[in-house]
Amino acid sequence: MNNFTANFSISSSHFARVTLVSLIFLLTLSHTGLSQEVDMLKNGFSLKLHMSSYGKESGDDTGFGLEFGNQWYISRFQENKIGVAILVNWLDFSIASRTEEFFGNETKYVLFNGSIIELGPLITYKINENMALDTYFQGRPTVYYIGIDTDSGFDENEDDPGGTGLTYALGFSYRYKVFYAGLEFGFGKVKEELFDSSAASYKVDNTRFSIGFKF
Secondary structure, three states, rough: OOOOOOOOOOOOHHHHHHHHHHHHHHHHHHHHHHHOOOOOOOOOEEEEEEEEEOOOHOOOOOEEEEEEEEEEEEEEEEOEEEEEEEEEEEEEEEEEEEEEEEOOEEEEEEEEEEEEEEEEEEEEEOOOOEEEEEEEEEEEEEEEEEEEEEEEEEEEEEOOOEEEEEEEEEEEEEEEEEEEEEEEEEEEEEEOOOOOOOEEEEEEEEEEEEEEEEE
């Protein structure tokens, strides 16, 4: 990559510790949330951990990340069995790393995929008072980057994709009270501006599995 620069101070090991602490926090919340009665069609806040699998054209990596957002129901149908909401994720990111060996030398690559203010519609079908199914579609302003992990940070790698752009996600989820489990398909491209004023685009397709809570 040429013009697309980044310098991340977070390391993969540090991120793993943050993910573990977040998981413990979510499990602690579940002890309280699963014992309470919950309106499955109420407005609320969500916090999710996810694992993303990227295809060969998108880095061929598996990443772990975190997202949080809100959903606001604007209409209900069929005697409050179906709800239509606006779904916003304020922050969504994942990080992956892999090590490759070339002629006895190991190189560690790091992938970063981040978005802010993801927006789109969500439809909920309430199975009963404790369970619901969701489907949603979102547009996502995205920063996508693959770099080389060095002692001083992450350096650019001209042979790997990276850039910015608007990507999309189609997702499905199951909720039991406050507990959330979901499957999501991300697709789209990011664009990188080159020194010669031309542009290169890269696919950022991925499949994501999420667990978390919606309060």
